[in-house]
Structures are given as C-alpha cells and as structure tokens.
Amino acid sequence: xxxxxxxxxxxxxxxxxxxxxxxxxxxxxxxxxxxxxxxxxxxxxxxxxxxxxxxxxxxxxxxxxxxxxxxxxxxxxxxxxxxxxxxxxxxxxxxxxxxxxxxxxxxxxxxxxxxxxxxxxxxxxxxxxxxxxxxxxxxxxxxxxxxxxxxxxxxxxxxxxxxxxxxxxxxxxxxxxxxxxxxxxxxxxxxxxxxxxxxxx
Amino acid sequence: xxxxxxxxxxxxxxxxxxxxxxxxxxxxxxxxxxxxxxxxxxxxxxxxxxxxxxxxxxxxxxxxxxxxxxxxxxxxxxxxxxxxxxxxxxxxxxxxxxxxxxxxxxxxxxxxxxxxxxxxxxxxxxxxxxxxxxxxxxxxxxxxxxxxxxxxxxxxxxxxxxxxxxxxxxxxxxxxxxxxxxxxxxxxxxxxxxxxxxxxxxxxxxxxxxxxxxxxx
Numbered sequence: 001x002x003x004x005x006x007x008x009x010x011x012x013x014x015x016x017x018x019x020x021x022x023x024x025x026x027x028x029x030x031x032x033x034x035x036x037x038x039x040x041x042x043x044x045x046x047x048x049x050x051x052x053x054x055x056x057x058x059x060x061x062x063x064x065x066x067x068x069x070x071x072x073x074x075x076x077x078x079x080x081x082x083x084x085x086x087x088x089x090x091x092x093x094x095x096x097x098x099x100x101x102x103x104x105x106x107x108x109x110x111x112x113x114x115x116x117x118x119x120x121x122x123x124x125x126x127x128x129x130x131x132x133x134x135x136x137x138x139x140x141x142x143x144x145x146x147x148x149x150x151x152x153x154x155x156x157x158x159x160x161x162x163x164x165x166x167x168x169x170x171x172x173x174x175x176x177x178x179x180x181x182x183x184x185x186x187x188x189x190x191x192x193x194x195x196x197x198x199x200x201x
Numbered sequence: 202x203x204x205x206x207x208x209x210x211x212x213x214x215x216x217x218x219x220x221x222x223x224x225x226x227x228x229x230x231x232x233x234x235x236x237x238x239x240x241x242x243x244x245x246x247x248x249x250x251x252x253x254x255x256x257x258x259x260x261x262x263x264x265x266x267x268x269x270x271x272x273x274x275x276x277x278x279x280x281x282x283x284x285x286x287x288x289x290x291x292x293x294x295x296x297x298x299x300x301x302x303x304x305x306x307x308x309x310x311x312x313x314x315x316x317x318x319x320x321x322x323x324x325x326x327x328x329x330x331x332x333x334x335x336x337x338x339x340x341x342x343x344x345x346x347x348x349x350x351x352x353x354x355x356x357x358x359x360x361x362x363x364x365x366x367x368x369x370x371x372x373x374x375x376x377x378x379x380x381x382x383x384x385x386x387x388x389x390x391x392x393x394x395x396x397x398x399x400x401x402x403x404x405x406x407x408x409x410x411x412x413x414x415x416x417x418x
Contacts, residue, residue: 001310002353004302005336009249010224012271014340019278056270066232066245072303072329 007070013054081108089149090129093157096147097125134158173198202272203254215281220274221255223287224336226298229260229269248301255287286338288359297333297361304330311335311356313368320369321354332365333358 016022017039026033039052061069083104091097101123109115137150145151149158167175206219232244251269259265266272276282290298306312306324313335315322324330335358339351348355358368 001304001335001356004300004304005250005334008301009269010251010271012252013273014276014282014343015273016276016278022278054273062232062244062247064244066230066247068247068249068302070302072305 004070007060007068009058011056011058013056015054081112083108087147089135090127090132091147091149091154092131093149093154093161095157095160096149096154099146202252202274203256203266205254205256215279217281217283218276219283219285221285221287222252222338223255223258223289224250224252224338225258225267225289226250226301227260227267227269231269250290250301255285255289258289284338288334288336288357290334290336290359291361295362297359297363299331300329300334306330311354313358314365316367333361333368 023032025031035051037049037051040048040050063069085100085104087100105118105121109118134155135150137145137148137154139152142148142151146153146157148154164176202220202222204218205221207216226248227250228246228248231247231249233242234244235241249269251267252271253259253265253267254272257264257266259267261268274282274284292298304310306326306329309321309323312320312322312324313332314326314330315324335356337351337353337356343350358364
C-alpha cells in the first residue's frame, strides 16, 4: 500500500532549525558553515535571493493525458516478454547457458515478428546448487544434448570451461580473455560488461 | 504550513507547535504545458495527492494551502511539534475517493475489507481495490513514541459518508480528540480498531534536520 500511496504524491519537508545538530563545520576553517543569505520565511518581499533551496526528487511515469501511470498488476507489461525454461539436470557450462538464452530469445522474437528491436535483455538463472555427480547419458543424438551435462557434448563443454578457469587461475585473468568475432555479423557483448559480470562481489 | 495554535498541553509546560494536516486529492498542472519552443504539449493536469492545513483546505490558487509539493513544516529545536493527521480523501459530497492508482489486493497490504481476522493481510480479490483509501503518515527521523510513528498497520480511513459496512470503525473518541494527543491503542490495534478520522501525534524535537514526510500503509 505504501508503494501506491507514496506514488500518488503526498510527501514534504519537516525542517528543524537550531540546536547542536544544526552546525555544519566548514572543512577549511573548522568553523560553523553559514549560508550567505537567509532561508525563505513567511512575509518575504519578492526579489530576495535565497541560498537555501530544499529539493525533493520524485520519480514518476505519466500517461499522455497527464495522469500518473502505475502498472495495474504483476503480469508483464505490453512490450515486455518473459520466457523461461527448466532443465532436466543442472548445468554449469557457459556455452550451455548461453545457448539456452539464445534459444529463448529466438523463440520470443519468432512469436512477435513485428518487433524490430530489443532494447533490454535480462537473463537470470536460479536454483544454484553444488555440482552433483554427473549422470552419464547414452549417445542418443538428442537435439538438446548440449544442455545435458552427462552427454558427450555436455561433458566437453564443462571440460572446456574448467580448462579455461584453470589457466586463468594459474596465469591470471588476462591469460585467456574475451575476443569479439570479427568475421560474422554477430557482435559480442562488450568486454567491459563481461568483466563487470565476472567481478567477484 | 500554517499552524493551528501554539498549545501548552498541560497549561504549564513548553509551548507546542500544533498543526492539523489533511491529505487531499487535487489536480495540478505538473507536466510542462508547452515545450522549449512554446508549442503546446497537450499534457493535461495530473490528479495527485498532497497535504494541506485543515484550516485552509482549498487549492493554493483559490487561496488555500493545498498544493503539490506540499508546504513545509519548520520546527525549532527543543520545541515540540504536534500534528493531527487527517485522511480527507473524499469528494465534495463527503464520499470517499478511490485510490488514484490501481491497488493490487493480492499483495500484503492494509486490506480494510478483510474483517478483523484478515486485516493487514494479502487479499484474494484479483481486481483492483476501489474502496476508501487507508493512509498513515510517517515522519522520517522524528523522535516519537511508537504509537505516533506511523507504522504501516496503524492506518486510518477517511471519515467518509459512504464507508462500506464491515470497515474498521473509529476508535474511542479520545483518539481523535485534540485534547488527548496520543492514540492509546497499540499500533496493531489502530489498524483493527482504526482511528477513522485521524490520528494525532506529538513529535518531540529531533536532533537533526532534513526530515521528509512519507505516507505509508
């Protein structure tokens, strides 16, 4: 309820003047800092130059008729699509996760052929767990074998990840770095962004 | 913000700055009516809520104190401030105004229609709430007793003509009285028993400034 009550506007200042908490010390002189002019007061004549201006910032979205916009439910907004996929087994290979994300994005685009551009793409993964013992799978040539950690392709992807991790751990993060493919039309994620995503929190 | 009075509650103690402040709905031109080149934008006026002195509840343009953003309370160190907060989200006929924005009843919220058992719970009605709006005011950084802090469950409804049956009833009249400033009910009871007209709070002189007032509930 607070969310909508605050959004509707009512908020204001309660200024307390005087008392020991009022003194802000000037960092250069060590003396109390003083504004060069008075604070606004009732009965002021026009034209006074004020130096104390309380500022409140409220962030709102509006409809074109001027009224406030606020979503009416928790479902997705028009123009926002969500797609999700639950895997039969946990994966940790970067390539597998990237492939799933790409698959979901392509599916969403195929459902909305009139959309020309994606302005923001967010991918989240959930249900993190310790790596379990991998259940090996028979080479059945399934379409999604890259996302199955026990398949030949899945194991290869995991090994590749671990090899890269081991090299970077031993020789530094710069030993193997990202490179953008220059030959295709597909552009890679900016390196700065990828490094940010890799940052230890 | 104009004061109602300078009270001395017990007749001998410190003077207290006393305000009666109502939250009301108004319509005001907030978006720019013209662009940088003077061309009309077509943006209409925005219905919003703000506060006003209950003594002068008309919009500022009509000589009142109802304006967005709201007038400022200026308090002085070591001098208590007492505020009677009034929910006046009602129309000209005294009937309650629905919320300006869609209220999702299935989230945890005040839930006035929930009865004694399910007040301050999540509701089950998937449609937006259209009843009288619960509000409670919290002053950030204020030095107040807990019953005056504006806890989310200490809300009150407007004293509207058409309050639906089953809504929280006004509490004991002393809660709304100007003479006895403190709601005696605990904060939990305030939601259940509801000081429907308003609540009065004494804000003792805090030690720091830059406090903002935010409505909760």
